[in-house]
Amino acid sequence: MDRFKYLIVGGGVAGVTAAEMIRERDLEGSVGLVNDEPYTLYSRVMLSKPNFFLEKIPFEKVWLKGTEWYQKNNISFIGGKRAVGLDAVNKVLSLADGAKLGYEKLLLATGVCARRWNVPGADKRGVFHLRTLEDGKSIIKAIKSVKRAATVGGGFISFEMADMLKLAGLDVAVVIREAYFWEPILNEVSGLMVEKAMTGGGVRIVKNAEVREVAGGETAEAIVLKNGTKIPCEMIVCGIGVVCPNDWLQSSGIKTAHGILTNEYLETSLPDVWAAGDAAEYKDLILEETVQMGNWVSAHEQGRIAAQNMVASTGAAGLAKEPFRFVSFYTTQGFGIAIAFVGDTRPGPDRIVIERGSPKINSYGQIIIVGKELVGATLINRSQELTEIAKLIQNNVDVSTKRKELSDPNFDLKLLL
Amino acid sequence: MANLKEYPRNRAGSKIGKIVIDRDLCIGAASCIAVSAETYELDGENKVVVKGPNAVDDDVLIMSAESCPTRAILLFDAAGNQIYPK
Numbered sequence: 381m382d383r384f385k386y387l388i389v390g391g392g393v394a395g396v397t398a399a400e401m402i403r404e405r406d407l408e409g410s411v412g413l414v415n416d417e418p419y420t421l422y423s424r425v426m427l428s429k430p431n432f433f434l435e436k437i438p439f440e441k442v443w444l445k446g447t448e449w450y451q452k453n454n455i456s457f458i459g460g461k462r463a464v465g466l467d468a469v470n471k472v473l474s475l476a477d478g479a480k481l482g483y484e485k486l487l488l489a490t491g492v493c494a495r496r497w498n499v500p501g502a503d504k505r506g507v508f509h510l511r512t513l514e515d516g517k518s519i520i521k522a523i524k525s526v527k528r529a530a531t532v533g534g535g536f537i538s539f540e541m542a543d544m545l546k547l548a549g550l551d552v553a554v555v556i557r558e559a560y561f562w563e564p565i566l567n568e569v570s571g572l573m574v575e576k577a578m579t580g581g582g583v584r585i586v587k588n589a590e591v592r593e594v595a596g597g598e599t600a601e602a603i604v605l606k607n608g609t610k611i612p613c614e615m616i617v618c619g620i621g622v623v624c625p626n627d628w629l630q631s632s633g634i635k636t637a638h639g640i641l642t643n644e645y646l647e648t649s650l651p652d653v654w655a656a657g658d659a660a661e662y663k664d665l666i667l668e669e670t671v672q673m674g675n676w677v678s679a680h681e682q683g684r685i686a687a688q689n690m691v692a693s694t695g696a697a698g699l700a701k702e703p704f705r706f707v708s709f710y711t712t713q714g715f716g717i718a719i720a721f722v723g724d725t726r727p728g729p730d731r732i733v734i735e736r737g738s739p740k741i742n743s744y745g746q747i748i749i750v751g752k753e754l755v756g757a758t759l760i761n762r763s764q765e766l767t768e769i770a771k772l773i774q775n776n777v778d779v780s781t782k783r784k785e786l787s788d789p790n791f792d793l794k795l796l797l
Numbered sequence: 798m799a800n801l802k803e804y805p806r807n808r809a810g811s812k813i814g815k816i817v818i819d820r821d822l823c824i825g826a827a828s829c830i831a832v833s834a835e836t837y838e839l840d841g842e843n844k845v846v847v848k849g850p851n852a853v854d855d856d857v858l859i860m861s862a863e864s865c866p867t868r869a870i871l872l873f874d875a876a877g878n879q880i881y882p883k
Contacts, residue, residue, distance in 0.1 A: 393866070425826055425866035425867070429824055429867075431821070437822065441867070444866070677828045680831065680832075680864050709830075710826065710827070711826070711839070713825060713843045720825075763840070763843040764839050766827065767830060767834050
């Protein structure tokens, strides 16, 4: 049985960043990296970008690290292998092919999976989800042979895919269960701005849609709603959220909720096991609650911190463990509109929303406050304020007497820092 | 033609003489900002601009470029040779 000083499950940005940082801090210790996909690090973010799909960016750009990088850094890449069991007592990870790997320190950076659409007919050819490079390749191939497409879901995958499909010259319908796009993360004013941009770009949005089935033969031909409406489409991309495939960990006794639970050091409930990236549901020191924030930026930062703490736990000289303290953010753009999400944007009864700007000036934000402090914001065509808002959240700035300033779109937020 | 924006750097002791942002590739993922908010910010087009080319040392700057999911940050030495991506 191979045994690694550091074993990482997950070859995405969290896992690979962790491997890189471990190697920087421990030149000798063996590092193994197990990935269920056969691929070295690629840009999962690129997978939903129109320029990539329409091949305006060469496909090769998707690769962020090649096999030579793993070799050069003496990281054993174990690709195309799925982890199926964890024995935390004997410190052994089991793989689907029967192989077993020993570890001293283990990082779970397994990510999340696309939630499967389970209406009748959703298994027909032409129905896609988007998580892996294979998914991306299949969609690139499909767009070349169809005329009508639909996206299902009211979030960023659906938004970016609709933009891409439209740019590819297809007729595009967007099917959402909600009353407006991006409900409830965006408020209605923001959601309607996004919808206006989308419909202005030639996309048809079908709201409050309850899908009965995907009609067709072997291949999808239409989405049929419960009210009888038929939306003809030969291709459907689903972006209806994520699920965390943590069943394989249950027998280890690790504590999970929606994700794998960790403290602020990204330590799980098991000794010598950490979690990072989309899979981690961590104690957020800024928000003072346990959250899961799946995005590239968080995954990168968590990989870095987990690595630091794994190496520090070996007693390496001069290294102390470090808490993960970070305001997460991500942005998207399409249909001529840019949307940024900063910090905690979940709606809730304790949240006060301050509006900043307006649809009239095509620039609008919702600043979200709990108590005296900012916890999050969504920004439409105001991405330039992302950094200041992240700092206001990070520094726990008391804004209780600054509502007027926050609601003035011309007020320079730097002055509050 | 690629839409490149160049930012000269003259930090003492640095091997990096220029930061270049490929605005066609930049998608505003903002991971570089997470690594170094002193160096980068987003503009109104959701693209990264360099506000502090001399703010951080080479290690941090390279890490910020490596964090980019579209490799939109290019680093050059003083002689104009590309250091990253290699």
